[in-house]
Amino acid sequence: MTTFTAEEINAQPAIWRDWAGPLAEQAAIIRDWIAARAPSEIWLSGAGTSAYIGEVLARQMGGNLRPWPTTDLVSVPGLAFGAKGPVLSIQFGRSGDSSESVGLMDLLDAHRPDIDRLQITCNAASAMGTRQGPGPGETRALILPAATHDRGFAMTSSFTTMYLSALACLDPSFDAPEVLPRLADAAQALLPQLWSIERAVPQRAIFLGSGALTGIARESALKVLELTGGRTITQWDSTLGFRHGPKAAVDVIGTMVFVMISPDPQVARYDLDLAAEVRRQFGAKAVMTIGKGCDIDLTPTGTPADPALYVLPAQILAHRWSEALCKNVDDPFHGMNLTRVVSGVKLYGWQP
Incomplete structure (x- = not known):
């Protein structure tokens, strides 16, 4: 059976190869911007799989990276919003329109407009892809290739490509045009073994x-x-x-x-x-x-x-x-308790 999910899993090596050059160019600009802004803390935020990108990055790089899921920041903003010194909020989102993604942007607008933002998303038309903060903090967006905007329920190419893209933006030693083709070759060799x-x-x-x-x-x-x-x-x-x-x-x-x-x-x-x-x-x-x-x-x-x-x-x-298990791989919860994009979550205002 052909599924969107299988196509998106198998497409990852080609996506990484094709994205290596454009990513290197954009990441260099973003790294210079981050260096100039000199954040004392960098928040890595997302919900679910998108949050795990931040967890992997923080464990990989350490330093001033702080994994803060949007689900935590939206429900308990006081955990992080009192941070002193310049802060960069990096938010990940496949759809860029989930309730908590928008909720975090709203909270930053209202309570920490000084915080710089880097929105990394697979959906150019989303709130994360288009929305600017009120300032004085600056907002940048890194839009991934359209092929990473997975149509299946599960995040696959979106997860790996957002991770690799953030790595290029944060690690000056990461040479995307050299590494990503090698990574793609390794993945291409692995895929047939896994499908068997x-x-x-x-x-x-x-x-x-x-x-x-x-x-x-x-x-x-x-x-x-x-x-x-x-x-x-x-x-x-x-x-x-x-x-x-x-x-x-x-x-x-x-x-x-x-x-x-x-x-x-x-x-x-x-x-x-x-x-x-x-x-x-x-x-x-x-x-x-x-x-x-x-x-x-x-x-x-x-x-x-x-x-x-x-x-x-x-x-x-x-x-x-x-x-x-005879599931619909692209939509295992059809008509049930989970949806591809979380929406309709009731969000409450916050008073520090």
Whole structure:
């Protein structure tokens, strides 16, 4: 069955190759702007998958990056709005029109118009793509290629390309024209392997990773939960954090544990130890490792772009399991409790 979701997953290598040059040009301008504005804090905001972009970036780069989901900033603005010194708010949004995306812009207009904004979106016509703040803070928008505005329910190409685009805007050492084609080659080699994996649907799927891959584990868990319509219960954690209680979710019957093996040899030792431990306790079939030379064998580029490669297994496994469950992959919740774009959320005014 051909689906929008499958097309969008498979399109990622070509999108990254084609976007590398234009991204490098625009990111250089944005980096100079950020340097001139000299923010003491950079907020990374979004809702759901878009929020996880910020989580991965903050774990990848550290420094003054603060992952603040829009769902937190809109409901409890006091958590961050008292920040001193210059602030840059980077907001991610596939549609650019979700309730919380607009809500955060409204709150910044009303209470922190001094904060600079960089809106990264896949929808040029959206509020995020077109709306300017009242100032004195400055607003910039980075509009991704139209192909990243996924038509399927789940965010796939939008997630990876927004992540890579933000990386180019924040990391002066990230050479998009050099790295993205290599990343695309690695993804292109991986895709056939992933589409050939057996479609047996687990009752539970657990994703684990260290550092930036902890954020990818979270996004991977969400992809499977979404596309199976909640039929496969998912969990995510850091590799070392998993032993501290969450490991209780592993069941001998019907649980798959996916351990992302870091490209960093020091970090990988912890990942491999955990995978071996789960195998000893629950059997070899309970674990799949993801990484170079692993059960799911991928070739990292050795750059901060690699998290985009590690999320591909969950995107495709979620699609295959959704099909096996006879779900509408592009709309698993048709007429039910979730929609592709969250709208209609009642937002309340805030008084500091």
